[in-house]
Amino acid sequence: MSTPPAVPVSALPPYSGPDTVCPKYGTSGASTEHRIARGEIVLPWNPRMRVDGPQPERRHCRCRSCGYQWAEAPLDAALTTAVEVAC
Numbered sequence: 001m002s003t004p005p006a007v008p009v010s011a012l013p014p015y016s017g018p019d020t021v022c023p024k025y026g027t028s029g030a031s032t033e034h035r036i037a038r039g040e041i042v043l044p045w046n047p048r049m050r051v052d053g054p055q056p057e058r059r060h061c062r063c064r065s066c067g068y069q070w071a072e073a074p075l076d077a078a079l080t081t082a083v084e085v086a087c
């Protein structure tokens, strides 16, 4: 298994806390989930066709009201990025 490339987490907004607010409509309440860093996703039958780019470790949020989805940097983002770069 290969290690996904280090993607800067600094591009993500900082962790907003346990009571996060939807950045689209300002409603409160979102389901959240920790997601590990991953490499790019390609079509299984055509590896030259990229579906999505690499993603850093992140907190995936989905608004319970409108379904808007966004990602936030974990609290240890700076530490995580330093470790990934060192490997």
Ligand SMILES: [Zn+2]
Residues within 6 Å of the ligand: 022, 023, 024, 025, 026, 027, 063, 064, 065, 066, 067, 068
């Ligand atoms: Zn929303």
